[in-house]
Amino acid sequence: MPEQTFILNGKPVTVDVEDDVRVLWVLRDVLGVTGPKYGCGINVCKACTCHINGRAFNPCSVRVGDLKPNDRVTTIEGLADTADGELHPMQQAWLDNDVSQCGYCQPGQIMAAVALVKKVRREGREITEDDLDHIRNICRCGTYSRIREAIEQGARNM
Amino acid sequence: MSDPTMDSERTQAPASERSGFNRRKFFGYVIGGTTLIAAADIALAEPAKAAIPSPPQIPEIYDLNDLLTTATLPTANLITVTINEDGTASFALPRAEVGQGITTSTAMLIAEELDIPVEKVKVTLADARPELLFNQLTGGSNTTISTFTPIRVAAAVARNALLDAAAILLGDEVNRLITKAGAVLAPNGRSVSYGELAKHAAAPKTKKVEVELKDVSKFTVIGTEQKRIDARDAVTGRKVFTMDLKVDDALPTMLCRPPTLNGKPVKLLNEAEITSMPGVTDVAMVDTGVAVRARTFGQCIDAIRAMKVEWRDGPVAGESDEDIVRKLRQAEVPLPKISELGLDKLKLGPINLNLVKSIDADFLFYFRSNSALDTNAAIADVRSDRAEIWASLKSPIVAQQTIAQELGLPQNKVKVHVVQGGGSFGRKLFFDAALEAAKVSKAMGKPVKLMWHRADDARVGRMHPMATSRVRALYLGTQVLGFVQNHTSIETDFRHGLGELITAHVADLPTGLGNFGFAETIFALTQEIPYNFGVVNQTLVETDDRFNTGSMRNIYSPDVRTAAELVVDQLAAAMGLDPLTFRRKFLKDKRVLACLNKVAEVGKWGRPLPKGMAQGIAIHKEYKSASACLVEIDCRPETVGRDIPNAVTGPRVTKAVYAIDIGLAINPTGLRAQMLSGINDGIALALTSSMHLRDGHFLEASWDNYFYTRQWNTPPEVNIIVMPSDAKTPGGAGEAGVAASMAAVACAYARATGKVPDYFPINHRDPLAFRPKPFVPPVPASPTNGLKLTY
Ligand code: FES
Numbered sequence: 001m002p003e004q005t006f007i008l009n010g011k012p013v014t015v016d017v018e019d020d021v022r023v024l025w026v027l028r029d030v031l032g033v034t035g036p037k038y039g040c041g042i043n044v045c046k047a048c049t050c051h052i053n054g055r056a057f058n059p060c061s062v063r064v065g066d067l068k069p070n071d072r073v074t075t076i077e078g079l080a081d082t083a084d085g086e087l088h089p090m091q092q093a094w095l096d097n098d099v100s101q102c103g104y105c106q107p108g109q110i111m112a113a114v115a116l117v118k119k120v121r122r123e124g125r126e127i128t129e130d131d132l133d134h135i136r137n138i139c140r141c142g143t144y145s146r147i148r149e150a151i152e153q154g155a156r157n158m
Numbered sequence: 159m160s161d162p163t164m165d166s167e168r169t170q171a172p173a174s175e176r177s178g179f180n181r182r183k184f185f186g187y188v189i190g191g192t193t194l195i196a197a198a199d200i201a202l203a204e205p206a207k208a209a210i211p212s213p214p215q216i217p218e219i220y221d222l223n224d225l226l227t228t229a230t231l232p233t234a235n236l237i238t239v240t241i242n243e244d245g246t247a248s249f250a251l252p253r254a255e256v257g258q259g260i261t262t263s264t265a266m267l268i269a270e271e272l273d274i275p276v277e278k279v280k281v282t283l284a285d286a287r288p289e290l291l292f293n294q295l296t297g298g299s300n301t302t303i304s305t306f307t308p309i310r311v312a313a314a315v316a317r318n319a320l321l322d323a324a325a326i327l328l329g330d331e332v333n334r335l336i337t338k339a340g341a342v343l344a345p346n347g348r349s350v351s352y353g354e355l356a357k358h359a360a361a362p363k364t365k366k367v368e369v370e371l372k373d374v375s376k377f378t379v380i381g382t383e384q385k386r387i388d389a390r391d392a393v394t395g396r397k398v399f400t401m402d403l404k405v406d407d408a409l410p411t412m413l414c415r416p417p418t419l420n421g422k423p424v425k426l427l428n429e430a431e432i433t434s435m436p437g438v439t440d441v442a443m444v445d446t447g448v449a450v451r452a453r454t455f456g457q458c459i460d461a462i463r464a465m466k467v468e469w470r471d472g473p474v475a476g477e478s479d480e481d482i483v484r485k486l487r488q489a490e491v492p493l494p495k496i497s498e499l500g501l502d503k504l505k506l507g508p509i510n511l512n513l514v515k516s517i518d519a520d521f522l523f524y525f526r527s528n529s530a531l532d533t534n535a536a537i538a539d540v541r542s543d544r545a546e547i548w549a550s551l552k553s554p555i556v557a558q559q560t561i562a563q564e565l566g567l568p569q570n571k572v573k574v575h576v577v578q579g580g581g582s583f584g585r586k587l588f589f590d591a592a593l594e595a596a597k598v599s600k601a602m603g604k605p606v607k608l609m610w611h612r613a614d615d616a617r618v619g620r621m622h623p624m625a626t627s628r629v630r631a632l633y634l635g636t637q638v639l640g641f642v643q644n645h646t647s648i649e650t651d652f653r654h655g656l657g658e659l660i661t662a663h664v665a666d667l668p669t670g671l672g673n674f675g676f677a678e679t680i681f682a683l684t685q686e687i688p689y690n691f692g693v694v695n696q697t698l699v700e701t702d703d704r705f706n707t708g709s710m711r712n713i714y715s716p717d718v719r720t721a722a723e724l725v726v727d728q729l730a731a732a733m734g735l736d737p738l739t740f741r742r743k744f745l746k747d748k749r750v751l752a753c754l755n756k757v758a759e760v761g762k763w764g765r766p767l768p769k770g771m772a773q774g775i776a777i778h779k780e781y782k783s784a785s786a787c788l789v790e791i792d793c794r795p796e797t798v799g800r801d802i803p804n805a806v807t808g809p810r811v812t813k814a815v816y817a818i819d820i821g822l823a824i825n826p827t828g829l830r831a832q833m834l835s836g837i838n839d840g841i842a843l844a845l846t847s848s849m850h851l852r853d854g855h856f857l858e859a860s861w862d863n864y865f866y867t868r869q870w871n872t873p874p875e876v877n878i879i880v881m882p883s884d885a886k887t888p889g890g891a892g893e894a895g896v897a898a899s900m901a902a903v904a905c906a907y908a909r910a911t912g913k914v915p916d917y918f919p920i921n922h923r924d925p926l927a928f929r930p931k932p933f934v935p936p937v938p939a940s941p942t943n944g945l946k947l948t949y
């Protein structure tokens with residue numbers, strides 16, 4: 001079985017698994033990292049959203065063999081370490097706004113929110129209502145309004 | 159737990175009684191053990207008394223919650239609060255937390271009576287406890303109503319025992335001590351923490367004690383804003399759902415399912431090929447499909463896609479929406495004629511029937527999915543002499559019984575653990591995944607972690623049945639003489655315990671209900687027209703049991719209420735009254751009226767809006783709660799046609815104002831969260847979300863097929879008002895936000911477009927907004943282009 005190496009939450013990991021297994025299952029089933037959730041497996045629900053080299057990606061739609069040894073994968077478990085403080089400002093904003101209901105979608109929502117803020121900053125602007133309207137992450141508990149408020153707060157503190 | 163044996167009665171009043179407030183006394187128990195365990199009988203709640211339900215409609219006197227609460231009475235079983243040496247209190251709640259916030263509200267009840275910070279209360283979910291009979295069913299928004307008293311009694315018993323122990327330790331009299339923030343304080347400034355007292359307060363033998371609960375006016379925790387106790391776990395990825403559990407050797411397992419709904423597998427034609435695929439360990443056929451167990455779920459998906467299976471068609475093979483609509487229409491009973499309504503009973507004097515006008519309306523509601531984001535999942539470890547199951551289960555006892563029967567094991571050899579669920583919406587009342595996992599584990603002889611693919615969860619999972627609702631409203635001048643509503647539905651499956659519960663409690667039901675079937679009973683116990691409309695009559699007919707249905711959040715109410723409120727708007731128009739004025743004139747319930755007035759004021763009812771935009775207003779009364787919703791909708795072409803890839807945009811609800819009177823609100827923050835959730839459900843039900851049956855199967859297989867509300871649909875402006883209440887008991891909250899929201903959106907849409915829709919959701923007959931995924935293989939391949947889509 002091929003060896004797969006990448007950097008997970010700041011530490012290099014090596015696993016024996018076939019090239020075409022999607023990263024989501026390598027994280028969850030092989031490495032036991034269960035923060036990223038399964039909601040569809042086809043890059044629709046966004047519950048599995050994580051970061052690769054600081055940008056949002058959906059590990060259900062990436063073959064582990066396509067990761068390079070120096071690719072940095074960050075899951076919700078490693079997000080706090082990418083900023084100062086015990087929690088990432090976006091996680092704190094989630095707590096302050098009591099966003100979660102069942103919580104199943106929320107790791108993905110937070111990872112997507114952080115990437116979105118960084119993306120608009122790269123574009124030299126701040127988050128707009130239109131940006132928020134375009135977030136694809138589903139929340140079947142319907143926490144959308146609180147998500148919007150939390151993103152605005154989180155962005156202010158990022 | 160063994161039955162408590164009583165050895166002494168405690169009659170000493172708690173210290174707090176000197177305050178002179180009238181408090182309610184209850185008996186509880188201190189359980190013999192090495193640390194302090196306080197208990198109360200979970201059947202402590204008091205149900206309403208039944209009465210002859212005429213002329214008021216049944217739910218005004220005795221509703222579904224009274225039945226659920228009554229059902230808890232015959233069991234004499236204990237729930238326990240344990241004080242731990244680390245100063246925390248722990249409690250195993252015999253209900254399922256699926257997002258509705260009951261672990262948080264339960265922690266608040268305990269914190270209140272125990273005088274301990276909320277964060278020191280650890281609430282877990284109890285395993286299936288068959289001795290609780292009907293008292294471990296999470297449904298009908300009943301959790302808080304039925305557990306409000308017993309949980310507080312157990313906490314109060316614990317507090318008294320801690321006081322007694324502290325009195326000895328501190329050398330002071332009990333009535334001079336106070337409890338505060340998890341410690342007992344003496345007047346001389348000395349204090350001792352609950353953690354230190356836990357052992358000292360332990361009882362050598364179980365004893366029965368009397369306690370008095372805090373008066374509502376003294377509450378300092380109940381009624382305050384409290385964030386969820388699991389919020390930190392949720393935002394750090396530590397919250398554990400079924401799929402996240404680590405159970406030894408329970409490898410990923412999935413099923414290849416039939417191409418027609420509820421078809422059956424006949425034979426796997428390429429077993430050797432499948433078992434030699436990478437990662438695959440086992441293959442087995444069960445009645446619902448062909449199961450595969452592998453090292454990763456990805457390899458299960460690959461194996462399913464490679465399977466060649468011979469299938470037998472399911473019972474709706476070849477049928478489509480139109481065929482089912484036709485069946486429903488055939489099952490409808492005619493609406494009564496004016497002369498059959500018994501208007502003479504109204505004692506209005508002689509009525510010239512020729513002058514009575516009628517409004518007839520007919521609405522069709524398509525199938526809808528209650529799939530949660532956390533798909534059906536369960537872990538099963540079945541051995542020859544025992545079995546262990548993990549799943550998010552709202553009816554764990556029925557699950558345990560059914561699984562035991564299926565496996566041929568005694569019920570007490572099947573251990574059932576209840577896991578937190580990632581949403582339910584009625585779905586987790588059923589235990590489809592747990593039963594299936596048990597069968598697969600038995601067939602393979604190994605532990606399995608079974609997951610339903612999203613495509614299966616949407617297509618084969620439980621659904622809200624298709625239904626029609628016909629209304630005939632009769633009026634004369636400015637009086638409404640009669641309002642008749644006949645609801646006709648594809649059968650709703652209640653075989654998850656609610657049905658058995660009704661059978662067991664027929665005798666407790668109001669006169670006349672005893673002869674009804676399950677569905678009719680639940681309909682009669684939940685539906686009500688809260689207006690002064692003369693002769694009022696609502697009935698249900700159900701037909702066709704071939705579908706996988708269930709009581710989706712709020713069961714019949716969203717559809718029934720939407721149909722009724724649309725007709726209310728038509729009555730208002732016929733009398734030349736504005737929808738708000740009309741409702742103010744005819745509403746018979748003060749709490750509903752207060753909610754209505756509140757949303758009208760906050761939402762600025764009647765404010766000018768551009769053409770193509772409109773407000774809608776609607777009310778609802780159920781689960782001992784009253785609510786009203788005002789929305790504004792934008793149906794202008796530039797909004798309806800806004801382009802978002804792979805999305806249904808359409809009319810946008812731009813503002814939602816919701817007022818809820820739930821009685822005593824334990825946690826207003828949690829209540830508002832439930833209402834926001836209900837608003838988004840109501841929007842989806844009215845505008846975007848439905849299942850299309852075509853040629854024997856449902857087409858929708860992903861969240862970009864089944865259009866639940868998304869960020870581009872959700873209202874940018876939401877205002878939720880928790881109405882002040884002097885009630886001393888809580889109402890139900892989990893479902894109370896859906897019906898008025900759906901109805902308000904429907905009414906607003908009708909006013910904005912000048913066209914009253916006759917089917918829902920309004921986009922159901924539009925050209926499909928997606929390309930249906932194949933049925934063979936039943937699950938789509940995971941894409942590989944994710945690295946091209948980073949942002
Ligand atoms: S599971 Fe990855 S997007 Fe849905």
Ligand code: FES
Nearest residue numbers: 102103105139141
């Ligand atoms: S919080 Fe439940 S799906 Fe978003």
